Amino acid sequence: MxxxxxxxxxxxxxxxxxxxxxxxxxxxxxxxxFDVLPSRFDRVIFKYxxxxxxxxxxLSELLFIPYIFLQGISSFQVGVFLLWSGLGVFPVxxxxxxxxxxxxxxxxxxxxxxxxxxxKRIYLSDGDANKTYLRFLEDYRDALASPKRYFLSSFLLILxxxxxxxVIVHDIFVVPANVLFVVVVEDLLSALEFLAxxxxxxxxxxxxxxxxxxxxxxxxxxxxxxQPFHTxxxxxxxxxxxxxxxxxxxxxxxxxxxxxxxFALFIESGIDVVFLxxxxxxFLLFLLLYVLPAVIFAFxxxxxxIHSKMVSEGETDEDTYIARIEVLREEIESRLDTNQVEEAxxxxxxxxxxxxxxxxxxxxxxxxxxxxxxxxxxxxGSLLLGVITAAxxxxxLPAIFSLLFHKP
Numbered sequence: 197m198x199x200x201x202x203x204x205x206x207x208x209x210x211x212x213x214x215x216x217x218x219x220x221x222x223x224x225x226x227x228x229x230f231d232v233l234p235s236r237f238d239r240v241i242f243k244y245x246x247x248x249x250x251x252x253x254x255l256s257e258l259l260f261i262p263y264i265f266l267q268g269i270s271s272f273q274v275g276v277f278l279l280w281s282g283l284g285v286f287p288v289x290x291x292x293x294x295x296x297x298x299x300x301x302x303x304x305x306x307x308x309x310x311x312x313x314x315x316k317r318i319y320l321s322d323g324d325a326n327k328t329y330l331r332f333l334e335d336y337r338d339a340l341a342s343p344k345r346y347f348l349s350s351f352l353l354i355l356x357x358x359x360x361x362x363v364i365v366h367d368i369f370v371v372p373a374n375v376l377f378v379v380v381v382e383d384l385l386s387a388l389e390f391l392a393x394x395x396x397x398x399x400x401x402x403x404x405x406x407x408x409x410x411x412x413x414x415x416x417x418x419x420x421x422x423q424p425f426h427t428x429x430x431x432x433x434x435x436x437x438x439x440x441x442x443x444x445x446x447x448x449x450x451x452x453x454x455x456x457x458x459f460a461l462f463i464e465s466g467i468d469v470v471f472l473x474x475x476x477x478x479f480l481l482f483l484l485l486y487v488l489p490a491v492i493f494a495f496x497x498x499x500x501x502i503h504s505k506m507v508s509e510g511e512t513d514e515d516t517y518i519a520r521i522e523v524l525r526e527e528i529e530s531r532l533d534t535n536q537v538e539e540a541x542x543x544x545x546x547x548x549x550x551x552x553x554x555x556x557x558x559x560x561x562x563x564x565x566x567x568x569x570x571x572x573x574x575x576x577g578s579l580l581l582g583v584i585t586a587a588x589x590x591x592x593l594p595a596i597f598s599l600l601f602h603k604p
Contacts, residue, residue: 219326223313226333230306232403234341242299245396246292252389253288259382287453287585290578291393294450298400301442308439309333317432318418328417336410340403348486349398353391355478360387400447401490407443408494411436415501422509424555429563436502437561444495445574451487452575454479456582502561510557517554521547 233239312318313329320328364383371379422431430437458479524547531540 219324219330223326223330223333226330226337227306227310230309230333230337232302232305232340232407233399234337238399241392241396242295242302242399245295245392248392249288249291249389252385256382256385259378259385287457290450290453290581294400294446295396297442297446297449298403301439301446302403304442305439308435311435312414315432315435316421317435318414319421321419325418332410332414332417335413336406339406339410342406345399345402345406348402349395352394352398352482352486356387356390356394359478360384360390397447397450397486401486404443404447404490404494408440408490408498411440411498412501415498415505420502420505420509422506422557424513424557429558430561431506431558433502433506433558433561435561437499437567440495440498440502441562441567441571444491445571447487447490448575449578451483452578453582455483456579457585459583499561503559506557506559506561510559513557517550520550524550 231239233242313325318329319325360383364380364387367379367383368376420431420433422433424431426432428434458476524543528540528543528547531537531543
């Protein structure tokens with residue numbers, strides 16, 4: 197990278213225009229190859245995780261065929277199992293949706309970062325904005341690539357490894373010998389699937405933490421250029437609002453779905469108490485240690501900082517506007533006192549134009565009502581889907597099968 201220090205020894209520092217062009221070229225080079233997933237390994241996983249999860253689910257279903265023949269399961273039990281396992285497609289779809297939403301945000305991030313500078317949504321009152329933004333992008337990229345990003349995934353993988361190891365050991369002592377191999381293979385497939393999923397979740401949450409932190413650093417380093425007349429009704433800062441909402445939406449959709457699923461299981465009296473305690477305990481631990489802090493640091497705090505800046509800019513503009521109106525009003529009164537009616541009318545017209553042109557500053561980087569409505573709709577839909585999935589498994593399917601089939 198070319199910096200000012202490289203030129204100091206020559207005695208002929210570059211022209212300011214050359215420095216500006218050099219910074220722009222470096223920013224363009226970074227953004228052309230920018231990805232919040234810094235390693236090729238992560239990019240491959242996030243690209244093909246859908247295929248892996250769906251393929252693993254289908255393979256687990258196929259393993260039930262030899263289990264049927266080896267155990268001699270009745271048609272009633274087969275039907276119940278097939279429909280119940282068919283409902284397992286709902287979590288698969290939700291997990292795929294979570295990763296898909298993250299990938300959509302991820303692919304839009306370079307354009308969002310470019311628009312902030314090129315569309316002059318941020319600026320410096322003094323100093324070189326291009327050089328400062330270049331350092332910001334480099335620091336953001338390096339933070340995303342830090343080896344610390346594996347810590348969040350590693351903790352989840354260790355917990356899952358312990359859980360599935362205990363499940364496999366339990367099955368070895370409990371499951372009949374003729375189907376033990378099939379059951380253990382299915383356990384291993386489930387373990388592999390959950391390990392891949394939770395690895396991705398750990399990376400997503402790390403990206404949320406880093407991105408939220410760097411939004412706040414951006415606000416400390418730059419001023420926001422707020423345009424009250426902008427058509428996005430957010431002062432031109434919709435790009436920042438979309439960045440924050442797009443970052444937090446994947447983890448919220450998945451968490452709310454499983455929250456509804458766990459709630460429906462919790463009110464079911466016939467479910468195994470030990471399984472329920474483990475499932476609910478793990479989910480609550482995940483919410484408290486991962487989801488809630490991520491939402492706070494990657495969404496609530498950055499939006500609060502943006503809101504504070506917008507409110508501050510709006511108050512400054514309002515004070516300026518009120519001062520100008522007050523000056524014009526005093527001038528009108530002064531001219532009327534000296535019987536300068538025509539001159540007072542001219543000043544009154546100027547005051548009316550100023551009042552017409554004045555528009556209050558927006559206070560949020562999104563359209564509040566529409567964004568709240570869409571967010572509530574998505575989260576409530578995900579919650580309802582989780583409740584329906586658990587309710588179908590626990591209530592409706594057993595009732596339907598008891599009517600369609602006779603238990604042996």
